[in-house]
Amino acid sequence: MAQKKEYLSKNQKIVLDIIEKSAQPMKAYSILFNVQKKGLKAPPQVYRALDKLVEIGKIHKIESRNAFIACRNSACTITNATAFSICESCEDVKEISSSKLSKYLSNFQDKEGMKYNKYNLEFFGICKKCK
Amino acid sequence: MAQKKEYLSKNQKIVLDIIEKSAQPMKAYSILFNVQKKGLKAPPQVYRALDKLVEIGKIHKIESRNAFIACRNSACTITNATAFSICESCEDVKEISSSKLSKYLSNFQDKEGMKYNKYNLEFFGICKKCK
DNA sequence: TCTGTTATTGTTATATTATAACAATGTAAT
DNA sequence: ATTACATTGTTATAATATAACAATAACAGA
Incomplete structure (x- = not known):
């Protein structure tokens, strides 16, 4: 690790x-x-x-x-596909590791069929503690 | 508009x-x-x-x-669900409007079932012109 | 119209985030 | 030892963003 x-x-x-x-x-x-x-x-x-x-x-x-x-991933080499959840109240941040999500986004193509080698996604909301 | x-x-x-x-x-x-x-x-x-x-x-x-x-959306009120494609060579940036993508991300839940009211996604790659 | 309230603007100063440029040192192969 | 290259140390400054407060405008209710 x-x-x-x-x-x-x-x-x-x-x-x-x-x-x-x-x-x-x-x-x-x-x-x-x-x-x-x-x-x-x-x-x-x-x-x-x-x-x-x-x-x-x-x-x-x-x-x-x-x-x-x-990065808490065991491999720690994933620098090109990142997703985070951010609590807008307490500013708690967690990395999201969802293979489904990363597959979906890594395969995403835009209207012109362009694919991307990298993405960064930031989700915002209020975490359980703050609710 | x-x-x-x-x-x-x-x-x-x-x-x-x-x-x-x-x-x-x-x-x-x-x-x-x-x-x-x-x-x-x-x-x-x-x-x-x-x-x-x-x-x-x-x-x-x-x-x-x-x-x-x-924002080039006709409505221009979508401040909570944004996605962009960025060319790492010429720095050209385009807003992505894919209802499929926005539906997928707006409905995304993490492992604890938490949903988010907002996200921002940035894709990186090399655009057609630069290839 | 007056008057209080709120939004907007103007202004100075400063905080925060990040990099340029170059000198010094370490490391490791030949 | 000498070269080459990565890393470190150092000073200065660039780039991004906000605090704080004074002045003005906009506007609703008495």
Whole structure:
């Protein structure tokens, strides 16, 4: 599950660790604040790590929130098909893993028959706790 | 089709006009630059208009690009179910209107049976022109 | 018409998110 | 040792967005 962490650089590990420990998406500058004790002092150090981690699928960016969440899939390489549920009240975010949904969207074609190699879907609502 | 524009305030009309004239999504500060001749001098004036226009569905925000695009639906009130195709080469963006897709997503339930009142979907690929 | 209420606008300042540019260091193969 | 390449460190700045408050306009009810 965490095997691939071995291939990560020092800074990438540090940033991934802090995101994985968080139950919720973290903002870049909140990450920066939290890793300053580990020696990462400047934004580029954090953003570089974030870029790489997104690229390899260890984390995902929640675009509507400018925040980053750890990927909980066992494989953690799915960077091209992401879906999230976001509670608009408590801002709780969960990754949705529905093979039915991902099949449907991965096979989606538009009117001109164009297919896509990547998508990101964000659902919004009020979660059970907040209801 | 443009009936509802009557209910918009002066600044809202100015901002909507410029976005509607653009074939592509516009960034907030590009909008600001373009409306300065019309008297809107500061970011808050643009962002307020953008917020309102998004709220009433006249425009949509492309979250992955921090840009705003005019809604081409006749009704222009659909603010809660949006889907876009984005070319990663030329950055061309089109709103997808597929009743099949919107039905599928509007009815989607997660594992706990939770339904959502809103979603935003962004597809990425290479458009025909760029291929 | 007056008056209170609400929406809209104008304005300054500042917060938040993200990248450019370049120097320094580490790593690993030859 | 030398080269090549990835990673890190650092400073500065760009790009995106909001807070806070004053001024004005729009408008309904007394």
